[in-house]
Amino acid sequence: GESVGLHLPTLSVQEGDNSIINCAYSNSASDYFIWYKQESGKGPQFIIDIRSNMDKRQGQRVTVLLNKTVKHLSLQIAATQPGDSAVYFCAARDSSYKLIFGSGTRLLVRP
């Protein structure tokens, strides 16, 4: 079946450094991708999304890159702050227009 996976379960970065969280998907027909941030005890919060007709999209301090050739997307967070500590999920829309979620990467920000 279709799947979405993240490369690292945990990522530790120094405050002020840039963070890169990676995600791979299996369905080459996926046309929409989205990143969520989930803080402890809260629901997932929308960060940024991208359609398959784009390679890059930027938001405030975040950038999503999409490489359709290798079915890979990444979330880049610039100047990582303590408030960025959370679990980050990527999701891809499947052939029936539902989102398939990865298992999440926990981002730890060291002071």
Add this chain to the structure above:
Amino acid sequence: NAGVTQTPKFRVLKTGQSMTLLCAQDMNHEYMYWYRQDPGMGLRLIHYSVGEGTTAKGEVPDGYNVSRLKKQNFLLGLESAAPSQTSVYFCASSYLETQYFGPGTRLLVL
């Protein structure tokens, strides 16, 4: 706007008991979803609805039922709770692709 709200926030059930989780959204979204989240796993879709009066099965529908009698509400029912249904349940709604999530309901089945 409150966005997506869920009640209750936390519940403990005994095996075999029933309960209903309520999700409400004030964004006039057509689509609504119920997910479960287990430790170390991503969100798994239980049931979803593409509009008032419609429901459909997701990835893990067994043991759950849903109803969408009003556009703003989506109910998830457990007829006979089992320990395997211990989880955190999230509701989401969307107009198009972007889904917005509620704060979750933590359910413990003993």
